[in-house]
Amino acid sequence: xxxxxxxxxxxxxxxxxxxxxxxxxxxxxxxxxxxxxxxxxxxxxxxxxxxxxxxxxxxxxxxxxxxxxxxxxxxxxxxxxxxxxxxxxxxxxxxxxxxxxxxxxxxxxxxxxxxxxxxxxxxxxxxxxxxxxxxxxxxxxxxxxxxxxxxxxxxxxxxxxxxxxxxxxxxxxxxxxxxxxxxxxxxxxxxxxxxxxxxxxxxxxxxxxxxxxxxxxxxxxxxxxxxxxxxxxxxxxxxxxxxxxxxxxxxxxxxxxxxxxxxxxxxxxxxxxxxxxxxxxxxxxxxxxxxxxxxxxxxxxxxxxxxxxxxxxxxxxxxxxxxxxxxxxxxxxxxxx
Amino acid sequence: xxxxxxxxxxxxxxxxxxxxxxxxxxxxxxxxxxxxxxxxxxxxxxxxxxxxxxxxxxxxxxxxxxxxxxxxxxxxxxxxxxxxxxxxxxxxxxxxxxxxxxxxxxxxxxxxxxxxxxxxxxxxxxxxxxxxxxxxxxxxxxxxxxxxxxxxxxxxxxxxxxxxxxxxxxxxxxxxxxxxxxxxxxxxxxxxxxxxxxxxxxxxxxxxxxxxxxxxxxxxxxxxxxxxxxxxxxxxxxxxxxxxxxxxxxxxxxxxxxxxxxxxxxxxxxxxxxxxxxxxxxxxxxxxxxxxxxxxxxxx
Numbered sequence: 249x250x251x252x253x254x255x256x257x258x259x260x261x262x263x264x265x266x267x268x269x270x271x272x273x274x275x276x277x278x279x280x281x282x283x284x285x286x287x288x289x290x291x292x293x294x295x296x297x298x299x300x301x302x303x304x305x306x307x308x309x310x311x312x313x314x315x316x317x318x319x320x321x322x323x324x325x326x327x328x329x330x331x332x333x334x335x336x337x338x339x340x341x342x343x344x345x346x347x348x349x350x351x352x353x354x355x356x357x358x359x360x361x362x363x364x365x366x367x368x369x370x371x372x373x374x375x376x377x378x379x380x381x382x383x384x385x386x387x388x389x390x391x392x393x394x395x396x397x398x399x400x401x402x403x404x405x406x407x408x409x410x411x412x413x414x415x416x417x418x419x420x421x422x423x424x425x426x427x428x429x430x431x432x433x434x435x436x437x438x439x440x441x442x443x444x445x446x447x448x449x450x451x452x453x454x455x456x457x458x459x460x461x462x463x464x465x466x467x468x469x470x471x472x473x474x475x476x477x478x479x480x481x482x483x484x485x486x487x488x489x490x491x492x493x494x495x496x497x498x499x500x501x502x503x504x505x506x507x508x509x510x511x512x513x514x515x516x517x518x519x520x521x522x523x524x525x526x527x528x529x530x531x532x533x534x535x536x537x538x539x540x541x542x543x544x545x546x547x548x549x550x551x552x553x554x555x556x557x558x559x560x561x562x563x564x565x566x567x568x569x570x571x572x573x574x575x576x577x578x579x580x581x582x583x584x585x
Numbered sequence: 586x587x588x589x590x591x592x593x594x595x596x597x598x599x600x601x602x603x604x605x606x607x608x609x610x611x612x613x614x615x616x617x618x619x620x621x622x623x624x625x626x627x628x629x630x631x632x633x634x635x636x637x638x639x640x641x642x643x644x645x646x647x648x649x650x651x652x653x654x655x656x657x658x659x660x661x662x663x664x665x666x667x668x669x670x671x672x673x674x675x676x677x678x679x680x681x682x683x684x685x686x687x688x689x690x691x692x693x694x695x696x697x698x699x700x701x702x703x704x705x706x707x708x709x710x711x712x713x714x715x716x717x718x719x720x721x722x723x724x725x726x727x728x729x730x731x732x733x734x735x736x737x738x739x740x741x742x743x744x745x746x747x748x749x750x751x752x753x754x755x756x757x758x759x760x761x762x763x764x765x766x767x768x769x770x771x772x773x774x775x776x777x778x779x780x781x782x783x784x785x786x787x788x789x790x791x792x793x794x795x796x797x798x799x800x801x802x803x804x805x806x807x808x809x810x811x812x813x814x815x816x817x818x819x820x821x822x823x824x825x826x827x828x829x830x831x832x833x834x835x836x837x838x839x840x841x842x843x844x845x846x847x848x849x850x851x852x853x854x855x856x857x858x859x860x861x862x863x864x865x866x867x868x869x870x871x872x873x874x875x876x877x878x879x880x881x882x883x884x885x
Contacts, residue, residue: 290700296766297770365606369606375603378603384614390865391861402624403620444612444614446613504709528715552718567706
């Protein structure tokens with residue numbers, strides 16, 4: 249490509265008409281107009297994005313009595329922390345924050361290991377049925393959780409260790425449920441699918457890792473092989489260090505998606521280990537159904553705004569420090585269709 | 586002959602190692618994904634009830650698939666059709682919007698890092714649970730619901746219709762401008778995908794085109810649009826999946842509530858599966874149509 253440009257430049261040398269002063273000025277003017285338009289566009293859309301956040305920030309520190317005060321729109325007349333305090337109570341904030349963090353961090357770590365392994369298998373080895381199997385990876389992304397969370401619930405309620413309990417049941421003649429374990433209300437209901445590569449959006453991560461490993465030059469592996477590295481040590485020592493940015497991206501996305509997951513967490517944690525997303529909804533529903541607060545709409549709104557703020561604040565902080573990795577990771581994984 | 590045997594042996598070894606790497610996932614796929622999916626199929630043909638001794642099943646044939654259509658004649662119009670046709674408006678707008686924003690964010694200007702951080706913000710609040718809770722309380726007044734828009738623009742509609750445009754055209758415009766909030770909040774991932782794609786286009790191509798005297802408009806259609814087409818395919822498929830499976834989709838909501846509020850496990854499974862199948866077929870058709878126009882550099 250560079251050669252082509254050089255040739256073209258040579259061919260055009262001396263033939264390029266001198267751009268007149270007037271034209272240059274017009275060009276510059278056009279640039280300015282575009283810069284202004286761009287600013288307006290980004291400012292306007294930025295406002296649309298930030299609007300809910302601004303609204304929350306405005307309402308959270310406002311005493312609820314001012315919600316119906318028509319003379320107060322954005323800036324409260326006085327500040328209060330009552331809403332935050334109530335929300336901390338309703339959410340049982342610290343325990344649910346710990347639950348969310350433990351669940352998200354552990355699942356993210358497990359998913360990185362398993363999905364990287366699977367992605368590497370799909371990227372570098374030829375084996376029969378590779379393409380159909382990879383289609384199944386895509387299928388796991390497409391099928392919505394709402395379809396299989398029910399059977400999954402039944403499965404984890406009477407977890408039969410991949411059929412072992414059923415065999416034991418057949419041998420002893422008892423109902424298999426006697427050998428089954430209840431995984432509902434334990435974190436194993438999330439750890440086990442993560443461990444077997446079918447956790448929350450694992451398919452996307454496998455896809456990401458496959459693309460990433462495909463882009464790493466084959467020579468690296470061949471060199472390692474010549475130096476006597478086995479497949480496993482090549483993977484651990486050569487491939488993984490080269491996939492650092494993808495690992496970070498998967499880690500962040502996994503953490504954020506676990507943070508936001510509601511359908512599955514609601515189903516698998518009816519009582520214990522409830523993360524923030526579940527408590528948020530429970531808190532709001534609780535207020536609506538509670539006789540003491542049912543008619544007190546400003547109170548409900550205050551607590552809701554504060555709860556949502558508490559819910560998104562931790563991810564927001566994580567995001568502010570890591571946002572460039574969201575882009576760079578996707579870039580380096582080089583999704584090429 | 587000996588060489589061929591050796592090659593075969595190597596192939597088999599490679600296949601073995603490959604299977605070893607994906608074996609963990611394969612076990613998970615069969616037991617934790619395909620099995621629940623199969624169970625959902627089974628549920629779809631049963632009338633289920635939860636008793637003290639566990640589940641009881643009764644085979645009722647296709648009843649679960651048709652009961653809703655028979656009992657509620659408006660069901661198709663009110664739930665199935667909006668759920669399935671949402672993508673017709675959403676996906677094209679989403680693709681155009683995210684490509685446009687990605688191109689803007691790819692230019693050099695002051696505050697670019699901040700602008701990027703802003704537009705990716707929706708990515709981290711994807712679940713919609715926060716947005717859903719906020720909506721149920723109304724962001725502005727307590728009266729907002731799903732069907733009223735945050736940024737309704739009646740002014741636009743008035744101006745357009747008084748300018749003499751036919752109502753159908755005005756409708757399209759207001760549909761888009763009313764949904765600006767949803768569109769912006771839907772497009773986070775798509776913008777990231779496009780941005781990464783744009784940065785993969787060699788700058789030399791634009792330079793060459795400029796020297797040849799191409800305008801920015803021509804550059805876009807002859808270079809950017811062609812080069813970015815593989816990403817467009819990914820974006821289209823992602824937007825489709827998102828449109829079909831998002832919690833805000835009326836059909837998904839119905840499937841979830843049919844189980845969680847009304848306890849109808851069989852009906853929920855049956856409608857869920859048939860909905861999923863139709864969605865899958867639509868995705869395949871759209872994929873096939875789009876894939877025809879995709880240009881791959883390596884294969885050219």
